[in-house]
Amino acid sequence: MLNENYLLVLFLFPFFSTLIVALSRHRAAAWVSVAMAFAFFVLTLIGFQVHELRYSATWFGNLKYGLYLDSYSYFLILLSAFLTLISLFYSVRVIKEKVAAYHALFHALQATVVGSLLCDDLVFFYIFWEAMLIPMYFIIGIWGGPRRKYATLKFFLFTFAGSLLMLIGLITTYVIYFQQTGTWSASFQTLRDYFHMNPMNFEIQKWIFLSFVLSFAIKIPLFPFHTWLPDAHVEAPTAGSVILAGVLLKMGTYGLMRFAIPLFHESAEYFAGALCFLSVVGIILGALVAWRQTDIKKLIAYSSVSHLGFITLGIFMMTEAGWNGAYLQMLNHGLSTGALFLLVGFLYDQTHTRDIQAYGGLAKSLPWFALVTVIIALSSIALPGTNGFVGEFLILLGSFQSKVASNGWVILAGVGVILGAVYMLHLVQKLLYGKSHSEKLKDFGWREWVFYVPLVILVFAIGIFPEWILGPVREKTTAMFNLFSTFAAR
Amino acid sequence: MADLKLLAALCVLIPLVGSTLWFWLGARFGEKVVSIGAVTFLVASFLCMLGMFFGVHEAARVDFFEWIRISSNASVHFSFLLDPLSLTLGLIVTGVGSLIHVYATGYMKGDPSFGRFFSYLNLFIFSMLMLVLSDSLVGLFLGWEGVGLCSYLLISFWFSEEANAIAGKKAFVVNRIGDFGFLIAIFALFQVFGTVSIPDILSAIHLGNLTADQMFWSKIACFGLILGASGKSAQIPLHIWLPDAMAGPTPVSALIHAATMVTAGVYLICRLQPLFLLNGGSLEIIAYMGGLTALFAASVAIFQNDIKKVLAYSTISQLGYMFLAVGLGAPVAAYFHLMTHAFFKALLFLGAGSVIHGLHHEQNMHKMGGLRKQMPITFWAMTVGVLAIAGIPPLSGFVSKDEILHTVSTSGRTALSVMAFLTAFMTAFYMGRLWVLTFFGKFRGHHEADESPLSMTFVLVTLAILSALGGLLNWPELWGGHELLNEFLSSVVVQKKIEISSEAFHHSLLLAGFSSLLGLAGLGLAWLRYRNFSGKEFEAPVFNLFKKKYYIDELYDIAIVRNLKQIGWILWKGVDGLCIDGFLNGLGTGTTRLANRLRGMQTGLAQQYAVWVWIGFLLLLFGAWTVR
C-alpha cells in the first residue's frame, strides 16, 4: 500500500526531471525528456487506487507544509502527466532549436502544476500558481509565433493581475484567522474546518471570495476575462497550446472547486446568479465567435471559452451532479481540446498555415486524420457515447435542479449545445469536406498513432464507462456537500 | 432471461462491430467481402430481433450495466425495454435495413468509399436499435443523436461536393435544435420524477398525484419532446433539413430519411403517450402540427422536379399524418401507418434509386419518361408503391391511411379533417405525376437506361409484396379482419377502440369509398395532365410560393442564420476586440503615456535624485511630526 512518501515522490519527481532534462545533452534531451515524462505518468498511474493521502512536515521553525492528494487532485495530475507525455512526444520531431531548454520548461511547468495540485497550504498554492506562469511565458515567448511578444505580455499581465488580488484575499483570510484564534495557519484544511464552524463576517467574506474568483476566472477564462486566451493559443507552439488548454485552464476551475467555494460557499451562493450569467454569456459568446473565426487555433480557443463556460456553470450552480459533471468535463475538455490542437499542429507542420480557407477535402487525402478529427470533434460537441456527453449531461442535469440560481440559465446554456455543433461542424466541413486542394499531405505515421490511439480510446472509455472516474470524484463531492449542508442547517 | 440478454446484446453489438470492421476492411479487402459481411451481419441482427420478438410475451427489461450515476439514488443504465412497441419497430429497422443493405450492395458498386458506406450504415442500424430498445431516456437520446450523426455522415457521404457537406451540416444542426428540446425534456422529467427510466416515469404517471409545480415541469417536458420529435421527424418548423438530406446516396434516403430514423419522433411520442395524455394541450399541438405539415409538404411536393425531392416532401407529409393520428389519440393508427409507410416509402425510394442508377445519376423528372419498357421490374414495383401511397384499396397504404382519416373525421375537428382529405388528394396527384413523368410518355433524357441488377430488383419485389399485403397486419375488425397490431400494442399504448356497429360500418364504408375516390381522382388527374408532357408545368405567380417551399429556407436564413452570424461578428470585433481589449489596451497605453511623462523626472543627474530623496525625507519628517 502506498504511504505518504508517495506524495513526496510525486511532488518532487517533476523537479528532478526538470533538472535531468536541463542538464542532458542537446541530442539526447528530447528522448530523455519523453522517458522522464513517461516515468512520471507511470508513477501517477500507480496511485490510482488512492483515495486520500496526506503528508505533513515541518520545514523550519514554525513553517509547516503539507501535501494532500484526493480524487480531485489525482485525476488532474493524471491528466497533466498524460498530456505532458504526449505533447512532449509530439514535440520530439517538431522542435529542433534549444531542445533541452524547451523540454525542461515543460517539466518545470509540470512541476508547478503538480505542486499547486498537491498543496494543502494556501501560501504554497499561491507560489506554485504564480510560478506556473513563468515556464509558459518562456514557452510562448521563445518558441511562439510572430506576434508572441504581444501574446505573452497579455497572457502574463492578465493572469498576474488576477493573482495579485488573490494574494490580498489570501492574506486577509490568514490575518482574520489569526485575529480570531491567535495562531497562524495557512493550511487549507485547517482554515476550511475553522471557517465552517465560525463563519466570517459576510461583508468581508464577499470581497475575499470575489478576489479569489477574479483570479480563477482569469485563468479559466470566464467572460469577460477571456481575451488573452485566443492570442496566447494562436502564438503558442502546439505542445504549449495543448498544455495551456488541457491543464492550465483547469487550474482555475480546480481552484474554484478546491479553495474558493469550500472556504466561502455562502458568498458563492450569494453571487451564483451573476456568475452563472457570466458563464452563460461565455458559452454563447464563445460559440458564436468561434463560428466566425478563420484561424483554426482561434476557433478552438473560443470553443474552449464556450466549454469552460459549461464547467463554471456546473460549479456555480452548486449541485452535486453539476460538480461531478464539471469535474469530468474538465478532464474531457483537456483530452478533446488537447487532441484538437495536436491535430491542427499536425496540419500546420506540413502546410504552415492555420487559415481555414486554405484547407479542404482533407478527408480524401488524409482518411485517418479525418477519422480522428471527426471523433474528437464529436467528443467536443458532446455526442452521447463520447466523453463530452457524460460531462455536459451531468452539468446540465445537475444545474437544472439548482436551488441557488434560476434554471433558465441551463436552458440558455442548452442553446450553446446547438451552437457547439454549428462551429465544430463548420470546422469539420471546411477542413475535411469539399474540393480537395492539398493533395501532397502525408497521413498519420506510427508517431501519430502512438498518441491518437490512447486519446480515441479514452474518448469512448470515458463516454461509455465513466464510473472509473466519476466514482471516486463523487465520493469527494458528496463529502464536500455534506459539509455545506451541515453548515446551512446550523 | 440470460438468453434474452445475450440476444439483445448481440442484436445491437453486431452492427456496431460491423461498423468498425468495414471501415478498416473496406479499403483492404474490396467490395465482395464487405457486401457479403455487411448483409450477413444485418441478417444476423434481424434474426436476433426475431428471436426476441417471439421470446418476449410481456414487456421485459434487460439490464446491462450502469452508465452514469447521477446521485446516490438515481442513475442511468444501459438497459433495454423489450415490449411490443420497441420490438415491432426493431423488426422494421433490422428487416427493412437488411433489405436496403442488399439493395445498396448493388447501388454502391464501384464507389471508392464502399467500405465506409457500409460502416456508416451499420453504425446507423446500431444507433437506431439503441434508440428503439433503450429503456432510459438517456439511452434513447444516445440513439437519437447517434442516428443524427449517421444521417449527417451519410448525407455528406460524397463530400467532395461542398453542397452535400453543407446539407449534412444543416441536417445535424437542425436536428440538434430538436435534441436541445429533448435534453430539456429529460431534465424536466428528472426534476419531476427523479429518474430517467421510461417505465419508472410511466408508472409514476399512472400513480398520479402530481403537484402543480410538477405539472408545470411535465408540461415543459412535453414541449421539449415535441420540439425534439419535430426535429427528428421533420415537422414544421424544423422540416427544412429533410429535402436537403436527399444529397445522400439513395439507399440512405430510403433507410434513414423515409423508413426508420424520421419515424423516431412518432415512436417517441407513442412511447411517452401517458405523459402527453397528462397534458392534453400538447396533444392538440401535435395534431395541428401534423395536419399542417401534411398539407404544406404535399403542396410543395407537387411542384418539385427532382424525383427524390418529391419523395422527401411526400415523406414529410406522411409523417404529418402520423403526428396527426398520435395527436388525436390514435397511436396505433400512427404506428400502423409508420409500418406501412416504411414499406412503401422504402419501396418508392429504392425504385427511384433504381431509376437514378439506370440513368446514371439523373434525378430530374423532366429528363425521364417512358422508362416502363426499359425497366419493367422497377416499373411494376413502383406502381405498387404509388398505388399504396395514393390509398387505393386494398393495398397497405389504403388501410393505414383510412384508419387515420377515420380518426380525424370522428374527432369533430373540421379544419383538421379538411387538411387530411386535401392532403390525401394531393398525395395521389403528386405521386401520379411522378409515376407518369417517369414511366410514361417519351424519353426526354440523354442516357440509355438499363434495368438494375438483381440485388436491387429483388429487394424491390420483396418490398412491393410487403407494401401490398402490409395492410393485413391490422385489417379493421369492422371489415371482418383481425386487428393484430392493435391487439399487440394494446398493453403499451391507449387507443379508443372503434365500436362494432352497423352505423360505424356504414360510416367506415363511406369514408373508405370517399378516400379511395380521392386517390383515384388524384391519379387520374395526374394521368390526364402529364400523359403527354411537353416540359410545361403549371405557371402562375401563386405557384411560385409552392415551388420555393414557401420561402421558409430563405426566411430562416435571413431571420436567424444571418443575424447569428452578425451577432457573432459583433461579439468578436465589438465586445471582444473593441470593448474588452480596447479597454485593456487603453489601460496599457495610458500607463505607457503616464510613464513617458514621469520619465522626465529621471534625468540621470544623481544630484537631482538626491534632491528628491531630500524632499521625501522632509515629507516623512513632516508626516511624523503631524502624527505626533
Add this chain to the structure above:
Amino acid sequence: MENSQIVFFIFSALILVTAGLVAFRPRPVESAMWLILNFFLTAGLYVLLGSHFVAVIQVLVYAGAIMVLFVFVILLLNLDPRELGTDSSVSWGSLILFVAFLSFILLSLHVTTPELLEKMPPIKAGSTFGTVEALSKTLLTDYIFGFEMAGVILLLAIMGVGLLAYRKINNPRIVNGSERP
C-alpha cells in the same frame, strides 16, 4: 557664562564658518584645505566633550589620511575651471526655507521636550569615559560583530578600488590614458 561655554561657542562658530567655506569655495583644493581646518576644530570639540581618543583619531585618520588622499587626487587631476563645471543655481530661497523648516521642527522639539535643554551632567570622577581602554573593551566585546563588519567593508572597498584600477588597463577604449574615438 562659563569658560567652557565660551570655548564651545567659539569652536562652534568656527566649525560652521569653515563648513560654509568648504561647501562653497569654487575650487576643490580650497574646499579640501578648509575641510582639514574644520576637522581640526571638530577634534577640538571632541576634546571638550571628553572623547580624547576620538579627537586623536579625528586628526590622524580623518584630517591626516583621508584628506591627504583627497588632496593627492586633486593634484593628480590638476583641473582647470572649465573641467570643473559651473555649479547649479538651486535657489537660495528654497534652501533657506528648508533650513527654516528644520529649525522650526527642532525648536518645536525644544518646546515639547524641554529636558533636551538641560545641561549635560559632568563626567563622574574616576570614570574611564573616553579613554582608549574603555573604548577598546567595548569595541572587542559588545560590538565585535560591527567591528568585524567594518573590517569586511574596508576589505570590500579595497577590492573595489582594485577592480576599478585593474579595469582601466584592460579597457580597450582607453589607450595611454586617452580615449580612442
Add this chain to the structure above:
Amino acid sequence: MNVSIAHLLFLSFGVFCIGGAGFLMRRNALSLLICLELMLSAVNIAFVSFSRLHQNESGNLLYFLVITVAACESAVGLALILNFFRLKKNIRLDEATTLKG
C-alpha cells in the same frame, strides 16, 4: 562642559545642512565628495555628543564605524572620479547622464 545636548545637536545639524547644500549644488564630483565628508562629520558630532550625554562608549564606537565608511567611500569615490575623468576628460557631473530615462 556646561552646554546642553540641544546645542551640540544644533551644531551638528548646521554642519549637516551646509554639507547637504553643498552636495546638492556643486557640480564637480570632487567637491561633492568633500561635502559628503562634511555631512558625515556632522553625524559624527552628534554621535560623540550622545556618547558624552550618556557617558558610555557606544557613540564613540559608531564614530569609528562612520569613519570606516567615510574612508571606504572616499577611496571608491575617488577611484570612480579618476575613471570618470579618463572617460570624459572632466569631472562635471551634469555630463553623467547615461541613466537618463
